[in-house]
Amino acid sequence: MSKAKVLEVLAGVHDFYGKEMSDFAAQVWLQAFQGFDSEQVTKALSAHLMDAERGQFMPKPADIVRQLQGTNTDRSVMAWGKCLEAAAKVGAYQSVAFDDKVIHAVIEDLGGWVRFCRTEFDDLSYLQKRFCDAYKAYAGRGDFGYPSKLLGEHDISNAPKGISGTPVLIGDANTARLVLENGSKVAKAQITRASDVLQLPGNQS
Numbered sequence: 001m002s003k004a005k006v007l008e009v010l011a012g013v014h015d016f017y018g019k020e021m022s023d024f025a026a027q028v029w030l031q032a033f034q035g036f037d038s039e040q041v042t043k044a045l046s047a048h049l050m051d052a053e054r055g056q057f058m059p060k061p062a063d064i065v066r067q068l069q070g071t072n073t074d075r076s077v078m079a080w081g082k083c084l085e086a087a088a089k090v091g092a093y094q095s096v097a098f099d100d101k102v103i104h105a106v107i108e109d110l111g112g113w114v115r116f117c118r119t120e121f122d123d124l125s126y127l128q129k130r131f132c133d134a135y136k137a138y139a140g141r142g143d144f145g146y147p148s149k150l151l152g153e154h155d156i157s158n159a160p161k162g163i164s165g166t167p168v169l170i171g172d173a174n175t176a177r178l179v180l181e182n183g184s185k186v187a188k189a190q191i192t193r194a195s196d197v198l199q200l201p202g203n204q205s
Contacts, residue, residue, distance in 0.1 A: 032061035035140035076135035092117035095152040099171030105146040113150035148183030
């Protein structure tokens with residue numbers, strides 16, 4: 001979130017209602033908006049101003065946060081739909097890069113792209129709840145780690161050979177490329193078997 005951008009918008013909102021914004025009020029507003037991006041905040045404030053009933057009164061931070069949380073719920077459901085469509089069209093064999101870094105973090109937490117694609121139909125409703133809950137949690141945070149791409153079966157099997165394929169870009173291609181470029185090349189939590197460590201050079205007795 002760009003604090004300067006949000007403060008600029010908040011100053012305009014206060015001017016709209018003929019109010020002055022104190023330094024304390026500015027800090028309260030900024031704290032309330034932690035985890036939301038500037039565009040979301042701007043849209044939520046604009047929506048309040050244009051509301052026929054609520055727009056007559058100066059908004060409180062709780063009013064806008066409530067609206068923003070609802071926005072995150074809508075985003076999580078849309079993201080779920082995008083993942084299901086990609087799983088059906090692309091499948092588990094190819095790696096993918098979405099235009100939403102939150103999806104990358106969530107899918108990895110759920111066991112990875114291959115596991116997601118091969119979820120049994122009867123388990124989808126439970127998986128959807130876990131996905132949406134995790135999505136809203138990540139969307140409400142600031143910075144977090146995420147994999148640059150979600151590995152398909154081909155990349156996973158070729159990893160020991162040092163071979164890495166080009167992922168299929170899902171959604172807006174330019175944004176997906178940015179997610180690919182800015183993500184981590186390794187998993188958030190690397191797991192190493194004890195047997196593998198014991199077999200490393202220098203660890204043999």
